[in-house]
Amino acid sequence: MTRTPRPYPYSTPHKAIVPPYLLARIAAIDDPRFDVAADAARRSLLRDAPMREWRREGEPPSFIAHERPARDERPAALPGMAPSPDRRISDAENAERLPGRLVRREGQPITGDAAVDAAYDGLGETFELFARVFGRDSIDGAGIPLEATVHYGDRYDNAFWDGERMVFGDGDGEVFRGFTNSLSVIGHELTHGVTERTAKLRYQGQSGALNEHISDVFGALVEQYGMGQDAASATWLIGEGVFTDLVEGRAIRSMKEPGTAYDDDVLGRDPQPDHFDRYIETDDDNGGVHLNSGIPNRAFALAAIELGGFAWEHVGRIWYDVLTSGRLRPDDGFHTFAAETVRAADERFGADSPESRAVTSGWSAVGIEELPALDPVPERAASDAGSTMPTWTSSSRGAGASPDFD
Amino acid sequence: MDVIVSRSGGIAGLRLTWEVHVEEQPDPDEWYVLIREIPWSTPPPAPPEPDRFIYRIRCEPHEATLAERQLTGPWRELVERVQERTEPERSPRRPGPRRPAR
Numbered sequence: 001m002t003r004t005p006r007p008y009p010y011s012t013p014h015k016a017i018v019p020p021y022l023l024a025r026i027a028a029i030d031d032p033r034f035d036v037a038a039d040a041a042r043r044s045l046l047r048d049a050p051m052r053e054w055r056r057e058g059e060p061p062s063f064i065a066h067e068r069p070a071r072d073e074r075p076a077a078l079p080g081m082a083p084s085p086d087r088r089i090s091d092a093e094n095a096e097r098l099p100g101r102l103v104r105r106e107g108q109p110i111t112g113d114a115a116v117d118a119a120y121d122g123l124g125e126t127f128e129l130f131a132r133v134f135g136r137d138s139i140d141g142a143g144i145p146l147e148a149t150v151h152y153g154d155r156y157d158n159a160f161w162d163g164e165r166m167v168f169g170d171g172d173g174e175v176f177r178g179f180t181n182s183l184s185v186i187g188h189e190l191t192h193g194v195t196e197r198t199a200k201l202r203y204q205g206q207s208g209a210l211n212e213h214i215s216d217v218f219g220a221l222v223e224q225y226g227m228g229q230d231a232a233s234a235t236w237l238i239g240e241g242v243f244t245d246l247v248e249g250r251a252i253r254s255m256k257e258p259g260t261a262y263d264d265d266v267l268g269r270d271p272q273p274d275h276f277d278r279y280i281e282t283d284d285d286n287g288g289v290h291l292n293s294g295i296p297n298r299a300f301a302l303a304a305i306e307l308g309g310f311a312w313e314h315v316g317r318i319w320y321d322v323l324t325s326g327r328l329r330p331d332d333g334f335h336t337f338a339a340e341t342v343r344a345a346d347e348r349f350g351a352d353s354p355e356s357r358a359v360t361s362g363w364s365a366v367g368i369e370e371l372p373a374l375d376p377v378p379e380r381a382a383s384d385a386g387s388t389m390p391t392w393t394s395s396s397r398g399a400g401a402s403p404d405f406d
Numbered sequence: 407m408d409v410i411v412s413r414s415g416g417i418a419g420l421r422l423t424w425e426v427h428v429e430e431q432p433d434p435d436e437w438y439v440l441i442r443e444i445p446w447s448t449p450p451p452a453p454p455e456p457d458r459f460i461y462r463i464r465c466e467p468h469e470a471t472l473a474e475r476q477l478t479g480p481w482r483e484l485v486e487r488v489q490e491r492t493e494p495e496r497s498p499r500r501p502g503p504r505r506p507a508r
Contacts, residue, residue: 158416160457162475176418185417192456203454211456239418252418267420268496283471284412284462286454290419 083137085127086145089116092152092167099165100149115150115180119168122186123148125226129187129218130194133225133312134320139193146190150180159185161192174244175267181241182251187222188215188238199328206333208289213296217319220255221312231304231311237261256301258294274298276334276367295366296334303362307354314355315362318344327377338363339371409441410464411488417457422494431491440487441465443480450476461485 085106091113092100103116110117123146130136137143147165156169159179166189168179179185192215195201201211216238224234238261239252249262249270258272272294273280279295282288300319304311321344322328328340341359349355363369412423428437446468454460459474463485472481 158418158457158459160417160455162455162458179417188417189457196456203456208454215456242418266496271419284414284421285419285460286415288419290415290417 083131083143085124085131085138086143087120087123087127088145088147089119089123090147090149090165091116092149094151094154094170096153096156098149098152098162098167099147100152113150115168115170115178118180119148119150119166119186122180122183122222123166123190125183126187126190126218126222129222129225129312133221133316136194136320136324139190140197148189159189161189161196163196166190166193171242171244175247176242177244179239179242182239183223183226184216184219184238184240184251185242186219188219191215191218194218195323198324199322200330201328201332202330203286203289205287205289206292207331208286209292210296210332210334210337212289212293213300214319214323216253216255216293216297217300217316221316224310225312230309231301232308234311236301253290253294253297255294255297256305258298272297274366295368296337299338299359299362299366299368301362302365303358306358306361314349315359318348318355318359321348327374334368335370335372336374338368339374342371343374407437407441407465409437409484409488411485412462412464413459413494414462415458415460420496422496424488424492424494426488426491437487440480440484441468444468444470444484445480446470449481450478 087104087106088102089104090098090100091103092098103113104111104120110120127138127146130138138146148168149165150168150170152167152169155172157172157176159166159168161167166186168185168189169176171178192211195211195214199214201207201214203211219238220234220236223229224231229235235251236256237251237254240250242252243249243262247262247267248264249267251261253270253272254261258274259270261270261272263269271280272291274294275298276295280288280291282291285291300315304315307314318341322337322340325340325344328337332340341363342356345353345356345359363371407428408425409428410423410425412421414421426437428434428441431437449470449472454473455475460471461474461477462471463469463481470481477485
């Protein structure tokens with residue numbers, strides 16, 4: 001079994017490490033956080049102007065293909081029809097009213113409104129991750145439109161998923177400066193929709209913390225995939241860029257080091273636990289779903305870092321397998337979930353594979369041990385999984401295999 | 407009489423608490439009327455929505471927990487009134503002792 005990292009196996013400058021289709025997106029991001037990346041991307045694009053054409057056409061020009069190493073498995077080279085997103089961004093115009101006024105549909109040019117355009121781009125990048133890496137066509141696996149509303153409420157300090165759409169506030173300007181500024185937040189919200197359509201983890205207590213964890217996992221992976229970051233160089237931060245400069249903090253959560261994302265006079269210290277011994281029992285926040293997610297988050301990050309390379313290639317696939325396996329029950333807690341990830345790792349990569357060992361040791365490091373024996377794969381797994389996966393999804397179990405869009 | 411509103415949840419999981427002493431307000435009678443008007447024993451059902459705020463409203467002897475979507479009518483009026491009259495206090499939870507870095 002050969003494993004080839006994506007998108008490029010060589011750490012050369014932008015042209016090689018960042019897929020060109022992403023350069024176009026990075027260049028288009030109007031976000032101070034991405035100033036350097038955006039500048040670099042714009043320069044790259046100027047250097048290779050035809051890439052813009054490629055982006056519009058949705059296919060790489062032949063000269064780019066020649067630049068790539070032969071073993072590159074970039075999914076852009078996939079034959080057949082790749083799914084494409086159907087994005088609809090609405091503007092609540094600072095009222096708490098949904099959906100608001102539709103301001104940008106799929107294929108329409110940038111509006112000049114930073115929140116609208118960031119939401120549009122972020123949903124596109126999240127769509128790409130799910131489609132190209134996991135073979136999933138949108139939230140429901142069947143191409144449902146991606147709907148978002150921005151400028152929700154008056155200085156509204158939140159972003160959420162309401163069961164139909166992603167909703168983003170502008171922030172109060174003192175603590176938060178707007179939630180579309182973070183690609184991991186956009187990915188987080190869209191993933192709530194995926195979880196709602198697949199594992200349906202109940203949003204309370206441990207299953208709720210797992211629901212949050214899943215959103216953080218794929219939110220982080222969207223950023224890593226978009227930036228071409230491997231597990232070692234990734235920040236593992238969720239919501240980098242949503243705090244104003246007044247806040248002493250990098251992000252709202254750290255997957256790798258839960259409890260260290262911020263330490264601020266006003267906000268206090270990041271309260272996330274990083275070990276099951278410090279699981280927080282509380283009536284608030286649906287039983288601390290945004291707090292206790294730190295525990296599985298760290299298990300995931302540690303497993304990814306132990307394996308090295310691109311997290312979406314190994315642990316990301318394992319987690320996606322579990323999410324869509326049909327084997328999770330809505331009330332499952334950390335230990336059952338952990339056991340499912342080990343089983344999925346065994347199935348995809350082999351028992352006693354490095355992947356399986358890394359997943360086990362990740363859980364062990366956060367105090368999730370003595371995993372329960374699972375039922376043998378029941379019939380319901382096959383039927384449930386079938387309902388959540390599009391027909392063109394790859395059944396390949398090979399690591400690094402690209403989904404087959406045929 | 408105190409009215410205490412705490413908001414938890416949200417994508418950042420930050421908790422804010424607003425507390426108002428009704429007797430210290432210029433219009434205590436209006437507060438009493440509003441508090442009497444609230445159907446404390448029958449809060450609207452509150453199915454959780456990912457990343458949305460959760461409001462816990464306490465006003466002895468009453469207490470109710472509402473999801474943001476359920477915060478309508480007199481419930482919303484009370485919460486907004488509390489938020490207008492006072493600055494929120496952040497009540498960060500202190501995590502347990504940190505494990506040594508490895």
